[in-house]
Amino acid sequence: xxxxENTLFTLVMLICFASMILYFAFIAARRDKLAxxxxxxxxxxxxxxxxxxxxxxxxxxxLPLTNQYEFATSFAWGVxxxxxxFVLKFKFPVLGAFSAPVTFLIIGYAAMQSREVRELMPSLRxxxxxxxxxxxxxxxxxxxxxCVLGGIxxxxxxxxxxxxxxxxxxxxxxxxxxxxxxxxxxxLFLTFTIITGAIWAERAWGSYWSWDPKExxxxxxxxxxxxxxxxxxxRGWRGRAAAIFAVVGFICVMFTYIGVNTLxxxxxxxx
Amino acid sequence: xxxxxxxxxxxxxxxxxxxxxxxxCSVGSLVTQGQTADWYARHYSQRAAAWIMALGLxxxxxxxxxxxxxxxxxxxxxxxxxxxxxxxIRAAKADGRPENALRSEGDARAENVADPKAVFRAxxxxxPVECRDAEGREALFSAKNGAGRWGAWVCHLGILMLILGxxxxxxxxxxxxxxxxxxxxxxxxxxxxxxxxxxFRVDTHEDGSAxxxxxxxxxxxxxxxxxxxxxxxxxxxxxxxxxxxxxxxxSTGWAxxxxxxKDGALLQSDTLCAGEFLPVADRPQLVIMLxxxxxxxxxxxxxxxGTVSDRLNNPAYRYSIYYQREIVGQxxxxxxxxxxxxxxxxxxxxxxPYTLIQIKVDHFTWLALxxxxxTLAGLALAFYVQPAKVWAVRSAEGGWTVFGQSRKGGALxxxxxxxxxxxxNRQSPGKE
Ligand code: HEM
Numbered sequence: 001x002x003x004x005e006n007t008l009f010t011l012v013m014l015i016c017f018a019s020m021i022l023y024f025a026f027i028a029a030r031r032d033k034l035a036x037x038x039x040x041x042x043x044x045x046x047x048x049x050x051x052x053x054x055x056x057x058x059x060x061x062x063l064p065l066t067n068q069y070e071f072a073t074s075f076a077w078g079v080x081x082x083x084x085x086f087v088l089k090f091k092f093p094v095l096g097a098f099s100a101p102v103t104f105l106i107i108g109y110a111a112m113q114s115r116e117v118r119e120l121m122p123s124l125r126x127x128x129x130x131x132x133x134x135x136x137x138x139x140x141x142x143x144x145x146x147c148v149l150g151g152i153x154x155x156x157x158x159x160x161x162x163x164x165x166x167x168x169x170x171x172x173x174x175x176x177x178x179x180x181x182x183x184x185x186x187x188l189f190l191t192f193t194i195i196t197g198a199i200w201a202e203r204a205w206g207s208y209w210s211w212d213p214k215e216x217x218x219x220x221x222x223x224x225x226x227x228x229x230x231x232x233x234x235r236g237w238r239g240r241a242a243a244i245f246a247v248v249g250f251i252c253v254m255f256t257y258i259g260v261n262t263l264x265x266x267x268x269x270x271x
Numbered sequence: 272x273x274x275x276x277x278x279x280x281x282x283x284x285x286x287x288x289x290x291x292x293x294x295x296c297s298v299g300s301l302v303t304q305g306q307t308a309d310w311y312a313r314h315y316s317q318r319a320a321a322w323i324m325a326l327g328l329x330x331x332x333x334x335x336x337x338x339x340x341x342x343x344x345x346x347x348x349x350x351x352x353x354x355x356x357x358x359x360i361r362a363a364k365a366d367g368r369p370e371n372a373l374r375s376e377g378d379a380r381a382e383n384v385a386d387p388k389a390v391f392r393a394x395x396x397x398x399p400v401e402c403r404d405a406e407g408r409e410a411l412f413s414a415k416n417g418a419g420r421w422g423a424w425v426c427h428l429g430i431l432m433l434i435l436g437x438x439x440x441x442x443x444x445x446x447x448x449x450x451x452x453x454x455x456x457x458x459x460x461x462x463x464x465x466x467x468x469x470x471f472r473v474d475t476h477e478d479g480s481a482x483x484x485x486x487x488x489x490x491x492x493x494x495x496x497x498x499x500x501x502x503x504x505x506x507x508x509x510x511x512x513x514x515x516x517x518x519x520x521x522s523t524g525w526a527x528x529x530x531x532x533k534d535g536a537l538l539q540s541d542t543l544c545a546g547e548f549l550p551v552a553d554r555p556q557l558v559i560m561l562x563x564x565x566x567x568x569x570x571x572x573x574x575x576x577g578t579v580s581d582r583l584n585n586p587a588y589r590y591s592i593y594y595q596r597e598i599v600g601q602x603x604x605x606x607x608x609x610x611x612x613x614x615x616x617x618x619x620x621x622x623x624p625y626t627l628i629q630i631k632v633d634h635f636t637w638l639a640l641x642x643x644x645x646t647l648a649g650l651a652l653a654f655y656v657q658p659a660k661v662w663a664v665r666s667a668e669g670g671w672t673v674f675g676q677s678r679k680g681g682a683l684x685x686x687x688x689x690x691x692x693x694x695x696n697r698q699s700p701g702k703e
Contacts, residue, residue: 122520128508219296
């Protein structure tokens with residue numbers, strides 16, 4: 001099973017790369033056909049990625065969500081899933097082109113982690129943990145997409161020439177609403193993540209909130225996105241300020257995810 | 272004064288507070304919490320240590336300024352929700368009345384629509400009611416998802432409950448720990464309850480690492496008042512509730528029995544967990560301490576005495592001996608060895624794991640949890656139940672003008688509206 005997972009993972013990496021190249025070609029060559037091919041390839045990669053995760057889950061006898069490798073590969077899966085949904089729903093392949101490198105980077109990060117399947121320590125054996133991490137993946141995926149959307153928004157503001165990209169990128173108002181959709185998806189799931197995490201912490205450690213750095217940073221992230229929502233309510237700040245907050249929010253997400261483990265001490269040191 | 276009040280209840284202040292709170296939390300996470308001034312001086316610098324202690328950054332999340340920020344946030348939220356409640360109720364009442372919509376222009380509009388009901392269907396609106404506008408023209412009206420209006424309000428309420436539940440819990444909670452080996456009974460802090468450890472098991476994975484720790488406990492009430500205790504099994508991720516307290520499997524360690532012989536006869540025996548000590552019965556100035564127990568003893572390079580696994584393959588005991596509070600001896604004993612101090616002979620036997628149970632009383636956890644769930648429900652309402660209204664008015668010539676309004680959909684709603692109208696026109700082109 002793990003052998004299969006290994007092969008599938010390598011395949012997913014290749015497909016992800018190929019789909020990214022196709023997306024870039026679509027923008028460079030300005031051919032809609034290439035966009036359709038890139039989207040199809042992304043969908044195929046996502047299907048294989050799902051299969052790889054299922055294989056690992058079967059091999060480990062649990063949800064594959066408990067160490068750095070498993071979380072990283074699931075994170076990439078989440079970004080790819082949410083971006084694909086947004087690309088299809090809003091007919092917005094340029095979003096795919098900008099999300100593909102993010103997905104690819106995270107897969108690359110996953111590839112660098114140890115793929116050993118290890119037995120779980122007692123505190124990690126919990127259904128709440130499974131909820132906690134699976135909701136985190138959707139939240140992180142959605143925030144990845146909102147960061148990309150924020151970036152596209154800021155880029156679009158700079159763009160003067162009208163032309164191909166102009167036709168393929170929605171106008172500022174629509175970009176802002178799509179960004180809002182992805183942030184709201186992310187925030188809803190982040191709230192889920194924090195609540196299930198608190199329930200798990202209470203059962204595993206006897207305290208539902210102890211201000212350990214990972215907890216604290218998930219709260220910081222949550223607050224940054226709450227600020228984003230309120231900025232959007234004031235007309236003058238809708239758009240630009242909101243886009244900047246979407247980018248800052250994702251920086252917080254990444255810090256919560258990687259920075260806290262490597263730079264700060266805490267209970268979460270294992271994941 | 273009025274201006275200050277207005278500012279405190281404003282959303283601008285809310286955004287400011289959120290940003291300040293995020294900054295405060297990140298500072299609190301960057302400075303290692305709960306250390307002494309000396310520790311900070313050693314790890315950062317003398318100067319930084321002085322600042323950290325002066326600003327209370329060593330315990331940022333319980334410091335005065337952190338509580339003040341949170342307090343302002345609560346005040347801001349409460350005022351905001353109180354001020355908005357009557358407005359929301361009015362808006363909710365107005366939502367259901369077609370005449371309000373019929374007077375307005377909407378966000379989107381299309382003229383000369385042949386079959387307005389098809390547009391309602393395409394936009395997934397409920398079947399419209401028939402009515403008349405102020406000028407007596409035929410009209411259709413439909414509204415949905417009015418509840419979504421309450422999303423932010425509910426979310427704010429949830430956050431208030433959450434902060435209140437957490438804060439009250441922090442102020443009133445009580446915590447105790449009890450540890451020991453099976454058979455031991457200990458008092459739970461200052462409560463009238465005592466806890467007996469009936470059994471303690473460590474389940475292992477195939478590779479020998481721990482899979483689960485389980486303690487069977489019995490809690491008994493030694494006073495006449497208060498709820499009775501009972502028995503339960505406690506393991507990691509599966510706490511138990513007894514007598515209004517919650518019991519958590521917190522950790523484990525090693526313990527052994529100590530036996531003190533005098534002139535060859537057993538004078539005294541007891542169980543010591545690693546870190547505990549025992550005064551000799553007939554000479555209490557003499558104290559034996561079990562510093563550590565190595566289940567699989569070895570001299571590790573660069574480390575010294577240590578253990579190579581968690582299995583009881585080769586137990587060894589590191590002990591210290593104190594006389595009148597002065598340390599007089601320290602060494603490691605392996606199985607079968609004894610220490611001789613004057614007329615006393617001391618040995619350790621029967622090594623086994625002990626269990627540490629954490630006991631907690633927090634009467635407000637439910638409020639924090641409820642607050643979290645209410646927040647979640649509010650978010651779901653705000654994001655996924657988006658209020659929309661669609662209405663249509665028949666002109667004198669017979670064609671319909673359809674209007675649409677969405678609270679949050681913006682450009683996306685207008686797109687959907689246009690698409691719905693275009694689809695309708697394609698399907699009934701004759702009447703255009
Ligand atoms: C921790 C603090 C807060 C959080 C997490 C929070 C969360 C939210 C959320 C999720 C929404 C819905 C946004 C949307 O639908 O797009 C919202 C809306 C809103 N919030 Fe807050 N909020 C907070 C504090 C405040 C405070 C203190 C105020 C008061 C001044 C406030 C005023 C508003 C207003 C006026 C709205 C718009 C309501 C609407 O669209 O119906 N918020 N808030």
